[in-house]
Amino acid sequence: MINNPPNWQTELAKQRNRIAADRTLLAWVRTSMALIGIGFGLERTVSKLYVGVETTSNAPMFLVKLFSLLIIGTGTFAIVMAAFDYQKEMKRLQQPNYYYMPRQSLGIIVSGLLVLIAISIFLTIWRQAIIN
Structure with missing residues (x-):
């Protein structure tokens, strides 16, 4: 059985893709x-501002906590999905027949989530302004 030497161009391309995947993962971590x-x-800033303030409703604090949790959840989702995507890419790079495979952009998903959160915050503030 004759072993063919690895194609150095393919191996260098794989190395560049691995380094690019590392940079992408680190960007998602940031x-x-x-x-x-x-x-x-x-959440902490608004909590400190509301200490000692007497209000008739806990609604503003509840909404701030809810939106804070949504933003934290989006960040957590992004880091978990980026880690899974990185791991999948590393497994693909180890295959001898590495080829491009289109996939859904994590950036589009996270951007969509942030737009939904921003729209819900805007609508909540707008509704409060109309009520008052």
Whole structure:
């Protein structure tokens, strides 16, 4: 049985793809940590501002906590999905017949979630402004 030497162009391309996958994973980690930090910061900041403030309703705090949790959840979802995507890409790179496979963009999914959260925040604030 004759072993064919590896094609150096293919091996270098695989190495570039692995490095690109590493950079992409790290970018998603940064983005996810920023989302999680924004969610925590929003909740903590508003909680500190509302300490000692007498209100007739807990609705504003509930909404802030809800939106903070949604932002934290989006960041957590993004980091988990990025890790799964990275792991899948590493397995694909180990295959001898590596080829391009189109897939759904995690950026589009996370952007869509953030747009939905932003629209719901906007509508909530708008409704509160109309009521008052």
